[in-house]
Each structure stands twice: as C-alpha cells, then as structure tokens.
Amino acid sequence: xxxxxxxxxxxxxxxxxxxxxxxxxxxxxxxxxxxxxxxxxxxxxxxxxxxxxxxxxxxxxxxxxxxxxxxxxxxxxxxxxxxxxxxxxxxxxxxxxxxxxxxxxxxxxxxxxxxxxxxxxxxxxxxxxxxxxxxxxxxxxxxxxxxxxxxxxxxxxxxxxxxxxxxxxxxxxxxxxxxxx
Amino acid sequence: xxxxxxxxxxxxxxxxxxxxxxxxxxxxxxxxxxxxxxxxxxxxxxxxxxxxxxxxxxxxxxxxxxxxxxxxxxxxxxxxxxxxxxxxxxxxxxxxxxxxxxxxxxxxxxxxxxxxxxxxxxxxxxxxxxxxxxxxxxxxxxxxxxxxxxxxxxxxxxxxxxxxxxxxxxxxxxxxxxxxx
Numbered sequence: 001x002x003x004x005x006x007x008x009x010x011x012x013x014x015x016x017x018x019x020x021x022x023x024x025x026x027x028x029x030x031x032x033x034x035x036x037x038x039x040x041x042x043x044x045x046x047x048x049x050x051x052x053x054x055x056x057x058x059x060x061x062x063x064x065x066x067x068x069x070x071x072x073x074x075x076x077x078x079x080x081x082x083x084x085x086x087x088x089x090x091x092x093x094x095x096x097x098x099x100x101x102x103x104x105x106x107x108x109x110x111x112x113x114x115x116x117x118x119x120x121x122x123x124x125x126x127x128x129x130x131x132x133x134x135x136x137x138x139x140x141x142x143x144x145x146x147x148x149x150x151x152x153x154x155x156x157x158x159x160x161x162x163x164x165x166x167x168x169x170x171x172x173x174x175x176x177x178x179x180x181x
Numbered sequence: 182x183x184x185x186x187x188x189x190x191x192x193x194x195x196x197x198x199x200x201x202x203x204x205x206x207x208x209x210x211x212x213x214x215x216x217x218x219x220x221x222x223x224x225x226x227x228x229x230x231x232x233x234x235x236x237x238x239x240x241x242x243x244x245x246x247x248x249x250x251x252x253x254x255x256x257x258x259x260x261x262x263x264x265x266x267x268x269x270x271x272x273x274x275x276x277x278x279x280x281x282x283x284x285x286x287x288x289x290x291x292x293x294x295x296x297x298x299x300x301x302x303x304x305x306x307x308x309x310x311x312x313x314x315x316x317x318x319x320x321x322x323x324x325x326x327x328x329x330x331x332x333x334x335x336x337x338x339x340x341x342x343x344x345x346x347x348x349x350x351x352x353x354x355x356x357x358x359x360x361x362x
Contacts (some may be wrong), residue, residue, distance in 0.1 A: 042272040044273065048274060049274075070255065085265070
C-alpha cells in the first residue's frame with residue numbers, strides 16, 4: 001500500500017509518501033511546497049498542480065488528510081478550509097481514495113498519545129521511518145498522516161479479524177447448540 | 182465584458198453569466214448545480230469540473246465570487262471555505278481573473294442598500310436583467326455577483342475618469358501659471 005500524506009497550509013504544504021508492506025513502513029519521498037505570499041487563487045492552484053503531479057508520479061492508493069475543524073478565529077477557519085477543499089477535490093479528480101484523521105488521532109497513532117507536541121512528532125516520525133535527516137515540521141506532519149492511515153488500517157484489520165473470529169466462534173457454538181438438541 | 186458569477190455552497194452552487202456592453206447588461210446563461218449529499222471530495226470535484234466547463238464554454242473575462250468571512254460556527258466556516266477554495270483554484274487554473282465582493286457590497290450594488298433580503302435580491306436582479314423567468318435563490322445570488330462586478334467596474338471607471346479630469350485641470354492650471362510668469 002502506498003499512502004500520500006498531505007498537511008495543507010496557506011503558506012506552505014507538507015507532503016510525504018510512505019509505502020507499507022506487512023508491518024514495515026518506508027518513506028518513499030517527502031518535502032515541503034512553498035506557496036509564497038501571492039494572491040490566494042494562485043497559491044491554491046499551485047496546491048492543485050503539485051497534487052496532480054505527486055499523484056501521477058507516485059500513484060498512491062490513498063491520500064491521508066488532516067480533519068481540522070477547530071480554529072480560534074473564523075477567518076483562519078475559512079483559509080484552512082480553502083486549502084483543504086482544493087486537496088479534497090484534487091484527490092477525487094485524480095481518482096485517489098481520501099482518508100481523514102483528526103490531529104489527536106494522528107498523534108496517538110504515531111507518538112502514542114494525543115497530546116504530543118510538534119517536536120515530539122518530528123522525533124516519533126523520524127524514529128518510526130528510520131529517517132537519517134530530520135524532516136521539517138510540515139513534512140513531518142504529512143508523513144505522520146500517511147503513517148497514521150497505515151497504522152490504523154492494520155489496527156482496523158486486527159479488530160475486524162478479532163470480531164470475525166468472535167463471530168465465527170459464536171456461530172460454531174450456535175451450530176453445536178443446534179446439533180445438541 | 183463577460184462575467185461569470187459564482188455562489189458556492191456545499192449542497193448547491195449558483196452560477197450566472199452576464200455580458201456588459203456600455204451600460205447595458207444581458208444575462209447570457211445561468212443555473213443551479215446540485216451537488217447532492219455524497220462525500221465532500223466528490224461534491225468539490227463536481228464544482229471543479231462544472232467551473233472548467235463553464236469557463237470553456239463562455240470564456241469569461243472575470244469570475245466574481247462572494248467574499249464571505251462571517252459564520253456563526255467554525256465548522257460551517259471550514260465547509261464554505263472548502264467550496265470557495267475550489268472555485269478560486271479553478272479560476273486561476275482556467276486563467277480567469279478573480280474578483281471578490283462582500284455580501285453587503287453585492288446587495289448595495291444591485292438592490293441599492295446593503296441589507297436587502299433574499300426576496301428583494303431576486304426581484305432586483307430580475308428587474309435589472311429584464312428576466313422573464315424568476316431565478317432560483319442561488320442562481321439570483323450568482324447573477325447579482327456578476328452584475329456587482331460590472332456595476333463596480335463602471336463606478337470605478339467613472340471615479341477614475343473624474344480623478345483624471347481633476348488632475349488634467351490642475352495640470353492645465355499649472356501650465357497656465359507657468360505661461361503667465
């Protein structure tokens with residue numbers, strides 16, 4: 001599985017591609033796209049173009065994006081929403097499945113608890129992916145989002161497996177019960 | 182001048198194309214795009230595709246969009262931001278100039294005062310464009326946005342013209358003064 005994590009911002013956008021095979025995760029590529037301080041439409045179309053290029057190069061199975069509905073002021077909520085909207089439309093346009101995780105879910109999956117600070121996240125991501133170079137903040141966030149999706153998939157599979165096993169056991173008991181009558 | 186007005190929403194999007202020649206405005210085409218209630222990414226890519234098609238068909242000079250930074254709750258601010266972001270990126274992608282107007286500016290330009298209600302706006306837009314059929318609410322908002330840009334351009338030109346004339350008069354007085362010496 002190949003996952004593209006995106007940390008969208010209004011001035012820069014972090015991105016990171018992780019491949020997963022079994023329980024092993026490898027960083028394929030990552031970086032930070034500087035959007036500059038020009039007019040908003042120009043910055044947003046840069047996000048669109050970069051995403052189309054990243055999806056074309058890496059052909060990810062999933063795009064993992066932060067679900068962020070908390071903001072101190074409405075203006076910044078609008079601004080973050082604008083960048084998120086472009087990322088969501090771009091993923092659908094590129095035919096890539098979208099997954100969304102809250103900041104707390106990402107922190108918990110990667111650093112072990114939901115209140116890890118930025119520095120702790122950089123350390124956790126670097127350790128998890130055995131990175132030699134330390135990623136920049138937005139790049140680390142994007143890699144963490146990609147890693148979160150992979151870890152949660154594994155977790156969800158395990159939970160589903162356990163539930164299936166439990167159901168199977170109940171069914172077996174049920175049949176045994178019928179046979180006993 | 183051809184202006185495409187867009188009223189972006191999360192469930193439907195109003196659009197309207199107006200051509201202006203001198204002081205005469207004509208509605209070229211308008212409508213409401215239903216985005217359905219499916220997943221957000223799918224709705225946003227529908228907005229993107231519709232805008233690319235509208236820009237290709239009509240080749241507008243300007244896309245006029247509502248500048249909306251007021252919302253009761255942050256979640257709806259994020260949602261409106263998402264739709265706005267896609268419209269902005271789409272306009273830049275299509276090479277169409279973007280103009281933004283506050284709701285009060287649109288109401289003032291079209292209905293004469295900044296507090297016109299939705300019904301008053303529909304009536305004002307219909308009268309201004311001599312529409313036979315009454316447009317739906319979002320369609321009327323989109324036409325009002327397009328009309329607002331045209332009216333403001335005319336106003337800005339008049340103001341610029343008056344300023345130029347005043348400057349010309351000052352220059353003429355200045356020259357006359359020099360000649361007198």
